[in-house]
Structures are given as structure tokens and as C-alpha cells.
Amino acid sequence: MIELKGVSKIYRHGAKEIPALSGVSLAVGKGEFLSIMGQSGSGKSTLLNLMGGLDTPSSGEVFIDDLPLHGMSDSELTLMRRRRVGYVFQSFNLLPLLTAAENAGLPLLLDGVPFTRAKPMAESLLQRVGLGERIEHRPEQLSGGEMQRVAIARALIGNPAVLLADEPTGNLDSHTSESILFLLKSLNEQGQTIVMVTHDPKAAAYGSRIVTLVDGSISRDLSITEGLR
Numbered sequence: 001m002i003e004l005k006g007v008s009k010i011y012r013h014g015a016k017e018i019p020a021l022s023g024v025s026l027a028v029g030k031g032e033f034l035s036i037m038g039q040s041g042s043g044k045s046t047l048l049n050l051m052g053g054l055d056t057p058s059s060g061e062v063f064i065d066d067l068p069l070h071g072m073s074d075s076e077l078t079l080m081r082r083r084r085v086g087y088v089f090q091s092f093n094l095l096p097l098l099t100a101a102e103n104a105g106l107p108l109l110l111d112g113v114p115f116t117r118a119k120p121m122a123e124s125l126l127q128r129v130g131l132g133e134r135i136e137h138r139p140e141q142l143s144g145g146e147m148q149r150v151a152i153a154r155a156l157i158g159n160p161a162v163l164l165a166d167e168p169t170g171n172l173d174s175h176t177s178e179s180i181l182f183l184l185k186s187l188n189e190q191g192q193t194i195v196m197v198t199h200d201p202k203a204a205a206y207g208s209r210i211v212t213l214v215d216g217s218i219s220r221d222l223s224i225t226e227g228l229r
Contacts, residue, residue: 001193002028002051002162007060009046009216020046022216023060028162033188034195035207043216044197045166051195052085052164053077065161082111086155086163090170092147094139094154100126100146101135104153111158118157125153129183145176152183156192163187165196169203181206 009021021043028034028051038044049055050062053069062069064084072080081087094103102115105122109115126135129149139147148168155163165184169177185206188194196207204210205224212220 001030001032001065002026002195003061003063004047004050005061005063007047007050007057007062009043009050009055010058019216021050021057024216024218026211026218028193028195030193031188031191032193032195032209033185033207035204035210036195036197036213037199037201037204037210038213039199042213044213046216047213048164048166048195048197051162052087053081082107083158084161086158086160088148088151088155088163088165088168090167092139092144092151092171094147094150096139099136099138100131100142100150100153103139103150104157106154107158121157122153125156126150128156129153143176144172145179148172148176148180149183152180152187156187162193162195165194167197167199169198169200177203 004024004026007021007024008019011018011020024047036044036047046055050057057070064080067080069077069080095106098106101119101122104126105115105118108118108121123135126132129152131146131149131153134142134146142150169180172180181203184194184196198204208224210222211218
């Protein structure tokens, strides 16, 4: 599903080099729910961005479904992200003037699908994430948890190979966070591959596997059912 081989990432600010990842090798299998943990600056968001083609490695190789991301052009990466990867962010990133259905259907609209075709698909996904009564509501009319559910529906509408979630409960209270994590767990149980970045051990425990990063390297790889690897 996803494989990283010897991946390093170095950011440059003038003459200064700042290493974010160092020689990371990692495989994520189909149907896994991988939680990535680490302190601020450990490289976890950088790792997620490399998995989804939002960033490119300084060295090493990245594959999704055996496709080499490290060899793709910008246009090829854009197309790959649109059709194979779903993103869920801490800040929701909904467009304020669009309804829940319009926000959820946006990836299809950007891919040239008419709204008359995209809307029923968006509405079906909004029903699936528990927002059947909020289809015509705009973000300002939704709670934080409801906005995140719209964002999850939007991420799923392209039937992505993998759902990448970067601190998806970071802006939510504890009760709402639990409901979002339960939803992600339910989606995983239905077969959706998920990779989630979080700093919260309770959130990470919803995954089937936890990888911990320290200073840009994997310090622990723990399967919930198998123990330490």
C-alpha cells in the first residue's frame, strides 16, 4: 500500500540545513490503521506529507500501490493525490460559502465531475458520517465536530487508497474528539486504510499500530495485537 525506503528530508534556510527525517523505512499495509506519534519537531507531519505526495524526500523512495512518488512530476503528483489520497486536517479547511454537500463534493468538481453527479455521492457520504440532516448547512452553521465530519466525507469521496489525517482532533473538545476517532475506527473496520498523526496517546490507541518518531527517526513500532516489533 505505502512504502518508504531510506527516506530523509532536509529543509534549507539559507546556508543552514535542518534535518526533519533521517533514513526512515516504513511499510503500511492495506487495511491498517497506523498512528504516528512524536513530540513537536519529531518529523511526524513531514512523514505524513511525504506519504501523500505533498512534499518530496531529499533522498530515499516513496511508493503508493507500487507507484514511485519520488519519480513523478508535479502534475502527476497532483493527479495521484486527487485520485488515491484523502486528507483530513486539524483546521478542517472548508470553504465558508459552500454547503456541506458542496464542500464534500469539491474534489470531484475539481476533477471535472458535474455537480448533478457529485451531489448524490456527497450526500451519501454525509449520511455515512452522521450528517444527513446537515447537508445544506454552511460551515458557520456547524459545530467543530460536524465540520470535521464534512472534511472526512470530502476526503473519502474519491474512494482513496489511503486516508491521511493530521491531528484530526486537535481543535476539538474531548467528547467530540472521541466521536471523530470512533468514526475513523469504524471506517477502518470497513476496510479503509488510515494513517493518522497525533500527539495524544489516547487517540493513537484507536489505531491498530503505533509508530513513534524521535528526532526524525523511528524509535518504536508497536502493533496493538502483536506487541513491540
